Amino acid sequence: xxxxxxxxxKIVQKEQGLFERVGEPTEAALCILVEKLSGGTxxxxxxxxxxxxxxxxxxxxxxxxxxxxxxxxxxxMSVIVTSxxxxxxFVKGAPNxxxxxxxxxxxxxxxxxxLTGELRRNIETQITTLAQRPLRCxxxxxxxTPDLEESLQNLTPxxxxxxxxxxxxxxxxxxxxxxxxxxxxxxGITGIxxxxxxxxxxxxxxxxxxxxRLIMITGDARDTAVAIAKDVGIFPPSHDDSDANAVIxxxxxxxxxxxxxxxxxxxxxxxxxxxxxxxxxxxxxxxxLLQELDEITAxxxxxxxxxxxxxxxxxxxxxxxxxxxxxxxxxxxxxxDDNFSTIVHAVEEGRCIYSNMxxxxxxLISCNIGEIISILxxxxxxxxxxxxxxHLLWVNLVTDGPPATALGFNPPDPDVMTQRPRPKNExxxxxxxxxxxxxxxxxxGVATVGIFAGHYLSLGVSVSELxxxxxxxxxxxxxxxxxxADLFSEGARALPQTLSLxxxxxxxxxxxxxxxxxxxxxxxxxxxxxxxxxxxxxxxxLMHLAVVYSDRLGMGGLGESxxxxxxxxxxxxxxxxWSLPIVLVDEVLKAIGRRVNKEKEEERRMAVQQ
Numbered sequence: 001x002x003x004x005x006x007x008x009x010k011i012v013q014k015e016q017g018l019f020e021r022v023g024e025p026t027e028a029a030l031c032i033l034v035e036k037l038s039g040g041t042x043x044x045x046x047x048x049x050x051x052x053x054x055x056x057x058x059x060x061x062x063x064x065x066x067x068x069x070x071x072x073x074x075x076x077m078s079v080i081v082t083s084x085x086x087x088x089x090f091v092k093g094a095p096n097x098x099x100x101x102x103x104x105x106x107x108x109x110x111x112x113x114x115l116t117g118e119l120r121r122n123i124e125t126q127i128t129t130l131a132q133r134p135l136r137c138x139x140x141x142x143x144x145t146p147d148l149e150e151s152l153q154n155l156t157p158x159x160x161x162x163x164x165x166x167x168x169x170x171x172x173x174x175x176x177x178x179x180x181x182x183x184x185x186x187x188g189i190t191g192i193x194x195x196x197x198x199x200x201x202x203x204x205x206x207x208x209x210x211x212x213r214l215i216m217i218t219g220d221a222r223d224t225a226v227a228i229a230k231d232v233g234i235f236p237p238s239h240d241d242s243d244a245n246a247v248i249x250x251x252x253x254x255x256x257x258x259x260x261x262x263x264x265x266x267x268x269x270x271x272x273x274x275x276x277x278x279x280x281x282x283x284x285x286x287x288x289l290l291q292e293l294d295e296i297t298a299x300x301x302x303x304x305x306x307x308x309x310x311x312x313x314x315x316x317x318x319x320x321x322x323x324x325x326x327x328x329x330x331x332x333x334x335x336x337d338d339n340f341s342t343i344v345h346a347v348e349e350g351r352c353i354y355s356n357m358x359x360x361x362x363x364l365i366s367c368n369i370g371e372i373i374s375i376l377x378x379x380x381x382x383x384x385x386x387x388x389x390x391h392l393l394w395v396n397l398v399t400d401g402p403p404a405t406a407l408g409f410n411p412p413d414p415d416v417m418t419q420r421p422r423p424k425n426e427x428x429x430x431x432x433x434x435x436x437x438x439x440x441x442x443x444x445g446v447a448t449v450g451i452f453a454g455h456y457l458s459l460g461v462s463v464s465e466l467x468x469x470x471x472x473x474x475x476x477x478x479x480x481x482x483x484x485a486d487l488f489s490e491g492a493r494a495l496p497q498t499l500s501l502x503x504x505x506x507x508x509x510x511x512x513x514x515x516x517x518x519x520x521x522x523x524x525x526x527x528x529x530x531x532x533x534x535x536x537x538x539x540x541x542l543m544h545l546a547v548v549y550s551d552r553l554g555m556g557g558l559g560e561s562x563x564x565x566x567x568x569x570x571x572x573x574x575x576x577x578w579s580l581p582i583v584l585v586d587e588v589l590k591a592i593g594r595r596v597n598k599e600k601e602e603e604r605r606m607a608v609q610q
Contacts, residue, residue, distance in 0.1 A: 002140040002187060003030040004058040005079050006092040011035075011052045026136070029192050030092075031055050065155050066165060068177045072279055078181055080152060086145030087153055091181050095127045095189055096221060098139040101178075102186040112185055127189055127223075134227030135191030136220060141184040149180065196232045203341040204233040208272075210347065211420035215273045217283055225276040226250050234272045253278035257285060264289055280305035287312050296424060298343070300335070301327055317343065344417075351419070352412040358428055359407040359515045365429070366437035367400050367508050370444025374504070377449045382467035384493055386452035386500040390562055394547075399505050399540040403512035406536030411529050413517050420601050432596050433518075436589045443585050444507050447578040451503045454574070455496040461487065490563070498548060498564045499571060505544050506579035509537045514586050519593050522583065 007030055009023025021028035031052065038054035062081040070077035076093025091098065105115045105123075113119075130137050145153055151169055159168075170176045207214055214234050218225050226248060230237045235248050249267060253275050256264065267273070268289055275282060283299065287309055290297045298315035301307070302323040307330035310316030318331035321338045328334050335342055371392060378386050387395075413419075456466050460479035468475060472484035486492050512533065517525035527533055549566050550558035559565065567575070 001058055001062070002090040002092055002142060003190070004034045004055045005062055005064065005081055005090050006077060006140075007031060007055075011055075025194075026138070026192060030138075030190070033190060034058070063157060065157060066171055068171075068180065069174075071174065071177070074178050074181065076181060078177075080148075080155060082157070083145075087148060087155055088145060089143035089148060089152070089180065089184075091141045091143070091184060092138050093181075094221065095137050095139040098141055098181075098184070099123060099127075099186065101182045102139075102141055102184045104185040106185055106187050115186065123186070123189070127221075130189065130191040131221055131223035132227045133191070133193075134224050134231060136194055136224055138190045138192065140187045140190060142187055143181075143184050147183055152180070194228075196228070197339065197341070199339075199341045201231075201233045203344040206344050206417050207347075208233075210417045212347065213270075213272055215275065215286065217275045217278045217286070219278060220276055222250060222252060222276045225274055229272075229274050234274065248274070250274040250276065252276055253282040257282065261289075265293060268293060268295075280309070283309035284312055294424075296421070300340075300343070301331075302338075303327060306330075348412055348417055351416045352410070354428075355413060355416070355518055356408050356410045358433070358518050359410060360404050361428060362433055362437055362518070363404050363407055363512060363515050364400060366441050366511065367395075367444070369437060369441025370448065370504065370507070371395065373441055373445025374448035374500070377445055378452070381449070381453075381463075382469075383449065383453060384466075384469055384488060386449055386497060387504070388497065388563055391497065391501045394544075394562065395501070395504060395508070398543055399508055402536040402540050403509065403533065404536075406530065406533040407512065407515055409530055409532040410516050411525075413520055413525060415520070432593060436593060439589060440511065440582065440585055443582060444504065447507060447582070448500050448504045451574060451578045452496045452500040454578075455499055456487065459487065494563050494565045495571075498567060499575060501564065502544070502548065502567065503575050503578050505541065506575055507582045509541055510579060510583050511586065512537055514583055519590055519597065521587055521590060 007023075007027045009021055009027035009031055011019050011028065011031055012022055014020045021031075034055050035052065062083055064079050064081050065087065066080040068078040068080075070093075074093065075097050076091055078089055078091040080087055080089050099120065102115050104112050105119060106112050127137055149170060152171075155168075165171050170180060204214060216225065216229055216234055218228075220228070226235065229235045229248075229250070235250075249271055251267075251274070254277070256267075256275065259267075268286075275286070280303075283301075283306065287297050287299065291314075296315075297313045298317060299306075299309055299313040300317045300319070301310050302319035304324050304326045306318075307326045310318060310327055310332075311330040315333060316331035317333050317335055318327040319338045320328075320334045320336040323331075323334070323338075333346075371387070374386060378384070453463065453466060457463070459482065465472070465476050469488050472478065472488060478484060478487055513527040514522045516522070516527055516530050516533065527537075546553065546555075547558055547562055548564050550556060550564075551566060
């Protein structure tokens with residue numbers, strides 16, 4: 001009767017063989033308990049009437065006169081109903097508090113006996129056992145007509161009208177509800193299983209590996225909350241509860257916030273935590289403390305009381321299915337499927353997006369550094385220009401753009417969810433990345449100028465002669481009977497400039513292929529993981545080949561307009577000899593980067609432990 005009457009939930013038929021709840025999940029579970037205890041069984045052939053027959057029968061025979069609403073001080077709610085023997089009070093609430101207000105207990109035989117100290121201890125042991133399974137426990141109690149206050153014994157349906165209850169000496173003041181709910185007879189303890197989704201444990205393990213700390217905030221009793229936390233992996237399952245406070249950080253809300261502030265901050269610095277019997281205001285206090293520790297907090301919530309904390313957190317996450325409109329308005333993000341695993345997937349996707357932004361920006365920067373250094377080196381050395389303005393425009397618009405855009409589609413690194421969170425003030429182009437791309441840019445510049453100069457060296461022109469190329473014929477003369485015009489005229493420079501441009505294009509394509517992961521080797525995360533990158537590299541390279549070999553395609557004017565000529569096989573061997581080492585340079589720098597990141601991670605761990 002208590003389960004059916006201290007309850008506003010209903011079981012309704014959705015379609016043939018399927019039923020759904022209307023109301024709170026806990027109250028719906030109590031409705032199912034009533035049907036099970038009555039001997040009813042739900043089958044695919046049962047109707048909505050038979051699925052809630054007992055609950056409807058009890059509610060029809062007992063008229064509700066008044067409801068003493070739940071509050072967080074009593075942690076219970078109750079109803080006053082009519083019965084054939086007179087008015088009765090039915091109560092449900094938290095076992096640890098409700099048991100203290102019970103003076104009698106009803107045995108399985110129906111006999112009502114005094115609640116002795118021994119009986120009380122036995123019941124408390126059973127409650128602890130149920131909570132550790134873990135089951136969410138509710139105590140059910142009643143107060144029979146003779147034990148009710150006289151004004152409640154005489155309460156009638158007419159007198160129980162809303163306007164009249166306001167004037168009632170006891171019911172008009174919520175402060176009296178605790179007094180009314182005293183001297184109770186304990187009827188029983190229910191254990192409700194609220195299992196986590198199967199994927200939650202794996203998701204929590206991912207969070208732990210990713211350096212994300214979890215703080216569970218619940219209104220459940222400590223034993224139940226700790227058991228659930230162990231069940232889903234927030235706490236390791238092997239700890240001994242006798243020393244739980246030394247290893248497992250589980251606190252009751254009120255107890256925790258009576259500690260000195262410095263002690264609170266120390267407790268919040270490391271590890272996963274659990275707060276049980278928590279009030280809505282406790283969430284705001286926790287967020288404020290975590291913000292003082294410079295932590296980035298994300299909080300989930302679904303109720304009206306969660307709205308202030310959702311708004312205060314760095315990332316407020318409201319439930320899309322069970323969440324109230326108030327909580328959704330206060331949040332930064334709405335979880336469409338109410339699934340914790342979706343949050344973990346969002347973290348992985350966010351890290352992937354950040355890595356792709358790094359790859360995009362750093363690829364373009366390193367390419368531009370290489371182009372700048374090549375022009376700078378040639379100018380300082382006094383060489384003829386290895387690249388014209390048209391060549392640089394071609395590289396920036398055609399051969400840089402598509403690969404850089406395709407890097408935005410890189411898949412997540414295999415170790416993306418084992419990396420620790422980066423500091424919030426860390427720039428996207430870190431000091432190490434800047435050094436790394438300066439080194440690769442330097443090689444790109446040296447290789448671009450090197451193949452240009454190497455072409456002239458193969459023709460018998462020394463470096464010093466190349467540096468004074470404008471004085472050819474005045475201060476020095478070429479060997480092998482070559483005239484200066486055959487070396488440095490605009491047409492004569494077409495081949496070495498084609499070599500320089502093609503080497504630059506090849507190096508940038510190779511750099512793009514090795515940029516699928518910022519830190520992982522190309523052997524671990526290869527370009528085949530990003531098909532768009534293959535397309536983004538292939539098309540620009542084919543366009544470059546089309547320009548280089550335009551004379552063979554019947555479009556000789558196209559190559560001439562760019563100042564490019566066709567290359568021989570020997571030329572391609574020379575191009576590959578200069579361009580392929582960029583992959584080795586990048587791999588060495590990645591290996592150094594992984595070591596640098598590992599050392600940084602160790603420093604962060606040591607700082608946290610201190």
